[in-house]
Amino acid sequence: MNIAELINPKIRTQPIYEPGKPIEEVAREIGLDLNEICKLASNENPLGASPLAIQAATHALSKVHLYPDGASYYLKESLSQHWNLEPNQFTLGNGSNEVIELIGHAFLKDGDEVLMGSQAFIVYKLVTLLFGAIPVEVEMPDYKHDLSRMLDKVHDKTKLVFLPSPNNPTGTANTENEIYEFVRALPDSVIFCFDEAYAEYNQEAPNLLPLIEEGRKVIGLRTFSKIYGLAGLRIGYSYSNSKISGLLNQVREPFNINSIAQVAAVAALKDKNHVITCREQNKVGRDLWSEELEALGIPYIPSQANFILAEVGNAQKLFFELQDKGVITRPMKPYGLENHLRISIGTCEQNKHAVEVLKGIYNK
Ligand SMILES: Cc1ncc(COP(=O)(O)O)c(C=O)c1O
Structure with missing residues (x-):
């Protein structure tokens, strides 16, 4: 029998996520040295992880012949202190x-509707489709989530709402009041997932805890991939009431968090100064990009995150021109934004270099 006949029908049309290009791949393709490549494509932390996290991770290498702690006891304890919540309110x-x-896995079934912005982080749509649910994409005027429009789309089939703030790729954020009003207006049958991957870059990030205390069905989503600089270790988590986290824990693979990630995350969480430095440096870089884009006459969307979305015209063409010169960015065609390029904020040196390369192309 042909393998195609055996496929789960949902998978036949399942779109594939397109990640940013790794430095090594671009170096191979265009024959540049690894050191000549400047990757501003995946919203990573260009300053790297806290030295404390690197130290903890290095130390943990001597124990990699052992399975990790499947319950991630120490990391949950650290998160519990960090958030002032119980350890059983987290899912890693x-x-x-x-x-x-x-x-x-825990909540979606065929026919459920899942609300998301039309330019929201694309993984929400991919996961929704994977479980046979229906993505309902709500227009985002001015590239920002319009919560009253979203509320209008809620009805009896709505199971889940995804809201990223700041959003990737637009960098736009919603205020605490907007979020509170929206969540309090949702029917009790709807789960609200608030994705805070870039919250540490946003000085005015909403506090979800009062909504959890009120008994709302909300899930906060955080990651160590962005400001904590641990993208390569793959570690993120949710916090919620313990019933929701119990369900999420029930469907996870037993050893999904490796031992190196567990100790690195504990150490990263402790290093508050590193977070502050990275946030400040990011702001300097973001301001530089805003000024330079403005000077070049390139419209951009003011960002609360560690990247900036620029309306450059033919983004695919500019992406290749920049890549030929060793600067990797991200064209936003998968988001229906063919004229937009997303540029992650780099180190001071990377930003200046990439700006010069961009100017060279524009002033040709
Ligand atoms: C809004 C948003 N949420 C979640 C993620 C997933 O991050 P990770 O799986 O590395 O924790 C990303 C990654 O870019 C993101 O932009």
């Missing part, structure tokens, strides 16, 4: 990406 994932999938 191999990146917050995995937690998004756990939410799908």
Whole structure:
């Protein structure tokens, strides 16, 4: 029998996530040295992880012949102190990406509707489709989530709402009041997932805890991939009431968090100064990009995150031109934004270099 006949019918049309290009791949393709490549494509932390996290991770290498602690006891204890919540209110994932999938496993079935913005982080749509549910994409005027429009789309088939703030790729954020009003207006049958992957970059990030205390069905989603600089270790988590986290934990793979990620995350969480430095450096870089884009006459969307979305015209063409010169960015065609390029904020040096390369192309 042909393998195609054996496929789960949902998978036949399942779109595939397109990640940012790894430095090694671009170096191979265009024959540049690894050191000549500047990757501003995946919203990573260009300053790297806290030295404390690196130290803890290095130390943990001597124990990799042992399975990790499947319950991630120490990491949950650290998170519990960090948030002032109980350890059983957390669910850890191999990146917050995995937690998004756990939410799908736990809650989504054929025909459920899942609300999301039309330019919201694309994984929500992919996970929704994977579980046979229906993505309902709500227009985002000015590239920002319009919560009253979203509320209008809620009806009896709505199971879940995804809301990222700041959103990737637009960098736009919703205020605490907007979120509170929206969540309090949702019917009790709807789960609200608030994705805070970039919250540490946003000085005015909403506090979800009062909504959890009120007994709302909300899930906060966090990651160590962004400001904590641990993207390569794959570690993220959710916090919620213990009933929801119990369900999410029930559907996860027993050893989904490796031992190195567990200790690195504990150490990263402790290093508050590193977070502050990274946030400040990011702001300097973001301001530089905003000024330079403005000077070049390139419209951009003011960002609360560690990237900036620029309306460059033919984004695919510019992406290749930049890549030929060793600067990797991200064209936003998968989001229906063919004229937009997303540029992650790099180190001071990377930003200046990439700006010069961009100017060279524009002033040709
Ligand atoms: C909004 C948002 N949420 C979640 C993620 C997933 O991050 P990770 O799986 O690395 O924790 C990303 C990654 O880019 C993101 O942009």
